[in-house]
Amino acid sequence: MSDHPVLAVVGHPNKGKSSVVAALTQNDQVEISADSGTTRVAQRFSLKLDGRTVFELVDTPGFQRAGKCLAWLRQESVAADRRPDRVATFVRQFRDSGSFTDEVELLTPILQGAGIIYVVDGSLPYSPEYETEMEILRWTGRPRLALINPIGGEEYVAQWQQALNQYFSLVRLFDPLRASFDQHLQLLRTFGELEAGQGVDFNQAVARLEVYRRLKLQQAARILVETLYQLLTCQLSSSRLQQAAESRLAELLPDEIERFNRHLNRIEREGQQQLEALFLYHRLEPEMRRLEVHRDELMDQSRWSSWGLERRQLALVSAAAGATLGLLADAGAGGSSLFTGALGGGVVGGLSGWFGADWLKQRLPGWLQFSAEKHLLGPVRDPNFAFVILGRALSHARAMLARSHADRARMEVPDIGNQGMQAMPMKSQVRLLKQCRQLARQGPQGKAAEQLREWLFQQLGG
Ligand SMILES: Nc1nc2c(ncn2[C@@H]2O[C@H](COP(=O)(O)OP(=O)(O)O)[C@@H](O)[C@H]2O)c(=O)[nH]1
Ligand SMILES: [Mg+2]
Known part of the structure; x- marks a missing residue:
């Protein structure tokens, strides 16, 4: 495990994952596109201070075949404590196989110890198809934070909140295009609560970021x-x-x-x-x-x-x-x-x-x-x-x-x-x-x- 926090930013295509990565790592070279499927491989971006990494985010392709992936995971009945192993088996099985490439890409950093930021669009209604994605993420057992990105408005935020609360202990509204620096810090602190006791010190990352600013x-x-x-x-x-x-x-x-x-x-x-x-x-x-x-x-x-x-x-x-x-x-x-x-x-x-x-x-x-x-x-x-x-x-x-x-x-x-x-x-x-x-x-x-x-x-x- 690295000495700095690593978070994988995951979700459906086109919900603003890359935008969240660009905003939080202060990197305007992150590829952002209105066409879905632009990001095909997981890419790591870090915020550095004096050459030392403060934190790292992994931009991932969106889920493409979440339903099939979950069905595969469930083919064998596994006790809750064995589910992370089952996900690891999935990744091993399909790596370099040509299928589930997007799922393998996005699950790999999580299995390596990254925390999870799940991004959804609060201007579109919630629908059960997202449950398969959230369920897969739950199987990994990693700390999870959900971000509702109000891409086109906040119309369905409350609805999303209800649904997300069942899969994520922390749910936040976060607009990557408008969030202030203080809101960035707030978000990292929130993640610190989630990671408490998991060995990576978020408070230190937040403190360093403040010094940096x-x-x-x-x-x-x-x-x-x-x-x-x-x-x-x-x-x-x-x-x-x-x-x-x-x-x-x-x-x-x-x-x-x-x-x-x-x-x-x-x-x-x-x-x-x-x-x-x-x-x-x-x-x-x-x-x-x-x-x-x-x-x-x-x-x-x-x-x-x-x-x-x-x-x-x-x-x-x-x-x-x-x-x-x-x-x-x-x-x-x-x-x-x-x-x-x-x-x-x-x-x-x-x-x-x-x-x-x-x-x-x-x-x-x-x-x-x-x-x-x-x-x-x-x-x-x-x-x-x-x-x-x-x-x-x-x-x-x-x-x-x-x-x-x-x-x-x-x-x-x-x-x-x-x-x-x-x-x-x-x-x-x-x-x-x-x-x-x-x-x-x-x-x-x-x-x-x-x-x-x-x-x-x-x-x-x-
Ligand atoms: N207006 C607005 N557009 C957004 C926001 N977040 C993302 N977008 C747009 O949505 C599209 C997809 O964003 P991107 O970050 O590439 O999504 P990804 O596919 O999940 O990585 C791009 O055209 C972004 O400019 C937002 O908060 N507000
Ligand atoms: Mg992207």
């Missing part, structure tokens, strides 16, 4: 702050603006701003991908409105505020945070070399001598800094930018954390609007803005970064 959320906060820092200090060199003749500047600028936008989005997406990898999502393809700064204003106000703060709110918060001149970071303070543009005495300081300077000074969008000496575009200096990227990062992270690894649809990240950064108390908004400005100056090793990590950790449910 905390560690991941702390790592997530670190990634978020690192990305935040990169976005707040994002600069792009623009030799094209430097070299262009004055007559061409007008046509180049929109191009350069678009390039800057793409750069911002790439940084943001890379941060998201790091988070997705951390939580073992490989195929999210999140659908989310693009982060986009515009020519004239930082963003189109109507869209802008759907992530960051409303204009009036922003004015108050900026003033309270001491963000004079609307600068996100006090450029030059702290000696950050990234803010060379402002060191020269203003956003476009040090431009004298370059013949496009005056033109550029008047035409540059207000949110964008430009360093003439180094031909650098950026960073973004509007304080709302901090709220926008924070709001977006939290929205993406929350949608991801709430998502089941059994879900195969694209992930939609909603515009949270006034439920997001705008809904926070002004005190918190001011504090966040101050911390973001400090982060831009001090970098991810500073004190503000530490405070932001702690705040983000809590926001994510840590």
